[in-house]
Amino acid sequence: MTSPSFGSTLPWAEPSWYTGRPSPYYKDSHRRLRDAVRKWCDEHIAPYNEEWIEQGSIPTHLYAECAKAGLLIPIAAGKAIPPEWAHYPIIGDIPAAEWDGFHDFVLWDELVRGGSVASLFIGLVVGAPPLRHFASKSLQDKIFPEILSGEKRICLAVTEPACGSDVRNLTTTAEKTPDGTHYIVNGEKKWITNGMFSDYFMTAVRTGGPGAEGISMLLIPRSEGLKTRPISVIAGPLSATTYVTFEDVKVPASYLIGQEGAGFRQTMVNFNHERLWIAFQALRGCRIAIHDAFQWALKREAFEKKLIEQPVVRYKFGNMGRQIDALQAWTEQVVYELEILSDKDGARLLGGTTALLKVESGIVCKYVAEECLKIMGGLGLTKTGQGSRIESFYRAVPSFVVPGGSEDVLIDLGVREALKISMQAEKAKSRL
Ligand SMILES: Cc1cc2nc3c(=O)[nH]c(=O)nc-3n(C[C@H](O)[C@H](O)[C@H](O)COP(=O)(O)OP(=O)(O)OC[C@H]3O[C@@H](n4cnc5c(N)ncnc54)[C@H](O)[C@@H]3O)c2cc1C
Incomplete structure (x- = not known):
């Protein structure tokens, strides 16, 4: 017996478990979450989405509504919601203790389907984890109530104009004042998502000498000397890609995340969830596109036939479907492994795998x-009408390829990590 299908019945338009097929990964609470997020997006986003895209911005008040709806807690948390956040609302009324990596996957799958609202949360997804995993309790107690309530926003600022993939060589400096109470920050950060509307910048800075050991993570509040200006990118303005400059910005020393010199490792650990999350978004992007293409192919006629009656067109759908299914299966496998492994083993064993998955x-x-x-056809190049979601997905593709680690760099990382694990396993065997 299969359960009834949810959402579109077009092939590959939804994950297979939505169609009623069995899966070992999804329970009632995942279904409840899926239903709740879809309903919320259909009510609060869908009717306005086109208007927001056209005007190039999302109204500010929506962020507070997202907090009220219980979206910010799970977004900031990722795969596990800490018990101290359990008193905040969580969408679908999922108990904090039950939240797992598959809830994270379902949440993002539905948010991306919901439309442009997903672009509001990018800074929170990548900026909040270093605060949660590495910051002092007193800093967490001060900042989290502000960002989890939607009152303030955060982003992650690592990349610089002269230093992207090569994080080890970043040059933004944070120098301690002689009395040791503050850092003075000088430098520039580029392509910082959500920077235009952020109050806090989780920033990789140089507090020591050259190389990875000299890098620290510092939470920098928007304050005197910190300036932001928009950068226009191919995917459009909604995610507020930003150029940030720091000119003698004074930051309390207590805003250091963990220890001085730990920033490089913190940045690398942070990338693992970011890369997995890019896979979540990519999957739904593909499903939206294949859904709209199917709808069109089933009704458009050319050469006295529907498009879907052309074997060449079916060949395209078959090739897309097998790749989407394979990506879904691999993503679920990684989510499952991260669920079972400790955070430390997850980072050690799956850093290279999540890079390759991305x-x-x-x-x-x-x-x-x-x-x-x-x-x-021509509709695929058109910003309005039946091809508009495919046109915008086509423009968004580079955002899956470069940010979060560029394709070529990550392929190389994946191989180096695989070899490292292989050598560790060989050594462990020889000790037996
Ligand atoms: C829309 C957008 C949003 C972003 N959001 C953020 C953000 O919120 N926060 C943040 O800190 N950063 C952000 N970034 C920055 C992003 O992470 C970097 O652009 C990315 O890491 C690549 O760095 P780069 O642009 O300096 O390219 P470079 O490092 O200069 O690399 C350019 C190209 O050279 C090749 N290359 C470089 N090194 C190697 C290597 N070792 N092996 C093989 N090939 C190599 C690759 O093809 C690579 O694509 C964003 C970028 C974009 C475009």
Whole structure:
């Protein structure tokens, strides 16, 4: 017996477990979450989405509504909600103790389907984890109530104009004042998502000498000397990509995240969830595109046939479907492994795998976006109407390929990590 299907019944438009097929990963609470997020997005986002895209911004008040709806806690938490956040609302009334990595996956799957609202949360997803995992309790107690209530916003600022993939060589400096109470920050950060509307910048800075050991993470409040200006990017303005400059910005020394010199490792650990989360988003992007392309192929006629009656068009759908299914299965496997492993073992064993998963997401997106665009014909290049979601997905593909670690860099990282694990296993065997 299968359960009734949820959402679209078009092939690959929803994950297979939505269609009623069995899965070992999803329980009632995942279904409840899926239903609640979809309903919330259909009511609060869908009716306004096109208008927001056209005007290039989302109304500020929506963020507070997101907090009230219980979206910010799980977004900031990722795969596990700490007990001290249990008193905040959580969408779908999922108990904090039950929240797991599959809830995180379902939440993002539905938010991305919901439309442009997902772009509001990018800074929170990547900026909050260093605060939660590495900051002092007193700093957490001060900052989290502000950002979890939606009163203030946070982003992650690592990349600089002259230093992206090569994080070890960043040059923004944070120098202690002679009395040791503050840091004075000088430098520049580039392509910082959500920076325009952020109050806090989780920033990688140089507090010591050259290389990785000289890097620290510092939470910098928007204050005198910190300036932001927008950068126009291919995917559009909604995620507020930002150029940040720091000119003698004075930051309390207590805003240091963990120890001086720990910033490089903190940045690398943070990347693992970011890369997995990019896979979540890529999957739903592909599903939206294939959904719209199917709808069109089932009704558009050319050469006295529906498009779907052309074997060449079916060949495209088959190739897209097998890649989407494979990406879903691999993503679920990684989510499952991270659920079972300790955080430390997850980071050690799956850093390279999540890098390669993120690469695969970009490659599948590139393929699906291009094939769907061709199926739509001219509509696939049009910003309004039936091809508009495919047009915007096509433009968004580079955002799955470069941010969070560029494709070429991550392929290399994946191999180096795999070899490292292989050598560790060999050594462990020889000790037996
Ligand atoms: C829209 C957008 C949003 C972003 N959001 C954020 C954010 O919120 N916070 C943040 O800190 N950063 C952010 N970034 C920055 C992003 O992480 C970097 O752009 C990315 O890491 C690549 O760095 P880079 O642009 O300096 O490219 P570079 O490091 O200069 O690399 C350019 C290219 O050179 C090649 N290359 C470089 N090194 C190697 C290598 N070792 N092996 C093989 N090939 C290599 C690759 O093809 C790479 O794509 C964002 C970027 C964009 C475009």
